[in-house]
Amino acid sequence: MATHRSCALWSYCGRRWSRVMRCCRLSGLCSSWPSGPLGARHLSQEKPATETHFGFETVSEEEKRGKVYHVFESVAKKYDVMNDMMSLGIHRIWKDLLLCKMRPFPGTQLLDVAGGTGDIAFRFLNYVQAQHKGKQKRQLRAQQNLSWEEIAKKYQNEEDPLGGSRVVVCDINKEMLKIGKQKARAQGYKAGLAWVLGDAEELPFDDDKFDVYTIAFGIRNVTHIDQALQEAHRVLKPGGRFLCLEFSQVNNPLISRLYDLYSFQVIPVLGEVIAGDWKSYQYLVESIRQFPSQEEFREMIEDAGFEKVTYESLTSGIVAIHSGFKL
Numbered sequence: 001m002a003t004h005r006s007c008a009l010w011s012y013c014g015r016r017w018s019r020v021m022r023c024c025r026l027s028g029l030c031s032s033w034p035s036g037p038l039g040a041r042h043l044s045q046e047k048p049a050t051e052t053h054f055g056f057e058t059v060s061e062e063e064k065r066g067k068v069y070h071v072f073e074s075v076a077k078k079y080d081v082m083n084d085m086m087s088l089g090i091h092r093i094w095k096d097l098l099l100c101k102m103r104p105f106p107g108t109q110l111l112d113v114a115g116g117t118g119d120i121a122f123r124f125l126n127y128v129q130a131q132h133k134g135k136q137k138r139q140l141r142a143q144q145n146l147s148w149e150e151i152a153k154k155y156q157n158e159e160d161p162l163g164g165s166r167v168v169v170c171d172i173n174k175e176m177l178k179i180g181k182q183k184a185r186a187q188g189y190k191a192g193l194a195w196v197l198g199d200a201e202e203l204p205f206d207d208d209k210f211d212v213y214t215i216a217f218g219i220r221n222v223t224h225i226d227q228a229l230q231e232a233h234r235v236l237k238p239g240g241r242f243l244c245l246e247f248s249q250v251n252n253p254l255i256s257r258l259y260d261l262y263s264f265q266v267i268p269v270l271g272e273v274i275a276g277d278w279k280s281y282q283y284l285v286e287s288i289r290q291f292p293s294q295e296e297f298r299e300m301i302e303d304a305g306f307e308k309v310t311y312e313s314l315t316s317g318i319v320a321i322h323s324g325f326k327l
């Protein structure tokens with residue numbers, strides 16, 4: 001317990017420190033400051049490689065970026081089939097629940113970061129299209145004196161079936177986006193959808209641009225989570241909402257035991273058999289164990305400036321949806 005507390009304290013201090021450092025870096029104040037609470041780089045000119053985690057491995061930040069890129073480049077073609085196999089389709093329910101929480105309104109501008117092969121974007125388009133159709137029907141029903149020809153005409157003249165809603169999928173990986181675009185073509189998604197290559201830590205968008213920012217199973221892979229959260233805050237309009245679906249912490253000891261067994265004994269095997277890639281799926285389960293708990297992540301979101309931050313654990317905490325507002 002004491003060890004756990006001191007680890008939590010250390011990780012908190014580390015987070016605070018990295019915030020201070022980033023502010024200084026951004027303002028150009030301290031390019032030669034030490035790289036951590038115990039760093040001693042102030043006299044040296046050369047930049048030390050800051051260490052981080054890639055699963056259970058300790059690597060430099062640059063190495064992590066490359067390794068994460070390689071993982072998703074390698075799994076891209078089998079990514080969707082792997083998710084259905086590994087989760088027995090449960091990931092679809094988690095993603096549907098994210099949309100239910102979002103409840104987009106007509107005209108919502110969504111940015112889906114680490115959007116990969118487009119699962120969240122396609123759900124968003126289905127949702128807003130169904131909502132817009134329903135709204136149109138209600139409006140037409142209210143105009144009872146229209147003939148059926150006039151009603152048909154109104155439907156045909158409707159130019160934007162999304163009611164002005166738009167989604168931008170942003171991901172750092174070309175291969176994941178390529179599969180996403182192929183899926184969009186095959187499933188007939190075209191209007192209201194854009195694909196952008198970009199890093200969650202340095203989003204290629206102006207300030208105050210989107211109503212909703214989503215990130216599903218993405219933030220765990222980012223090198224500086226706090227920086228990605230600040231970018232989310234920057235690109236959201238005042239009043240905009242941040243929603244994150246991510247693996248989290250299982251608190252029931254029995255379920256936790258079974259979950260560990262399944263994660264470490266089954267997932268990498270499935271990765272090898274289906275995708276020919278044991279290592280990427282070993283990274284998946286290890287990276288889940290490195291990710292902060294529901295409460296710790298809530299604090300990080302607050303630290304980035306979000307307000308009214310809440311979370312909901314799903315499937316015994318295997319995943320959680322965090323929500324926050326830019327007010």
Ligand SMILES: COc1cc(O)cc(C/C=C(\C)CC/C=C(\C)CC/C=C(\C)CC/C=C(\C)CC/C=C(\C)CC/C=C(\C)CC/C=C(\C)CC/C=C(\C)CC/C=C(\C)CCC=C(C)C)c1O
Pocket residue numbers: 071072075079082083084086087088090091217255258259261262263265266267280281283284285288315316318
């Ligand atoms: C490289 O990086 C990645 C690659 C990707 O393809 C995906 C991601 C990101 C992830 C997603 C987009 C989500 C979809 C992917 C997953 C859910 C895979 C990750 C899965 C886990 C970490 C494990 C948890 C899985 C689930 C809750 C799904 C349901 C699975 C089961 C109920 C297990 C059923 C399996 C069998 C019956 C096969 C036989 C298994 C054994 C002999 C081993 C022992 C297993 C058990 C005793 C059962 C396991 C029990 C649990 C998992 C606990 C269930 C708890 C409740 C239902 C409350 C990416 O980053």
Ligand SMILES: C[S@@+](CC[C@H](N)C(=O)[O-])C[C@H]1O[C@@H](n2cnc3c(N)ncnc32)[C@H](O)[C@@H]1O
Pocket residue numbers: 068072113114115116117118119120170171172173176198199200201215216217218221222223
């Ligand atoms: C597990 S996939 C999630 C894809 C999709 N959101 C889903 O729910 O199926 C993780 C995605 O995060 C992307 N990613 C990793 N690091 C990133 C970063 N720094 N910026 C943007 N995307 C990143 C990967 O390329 C990958 O497509």
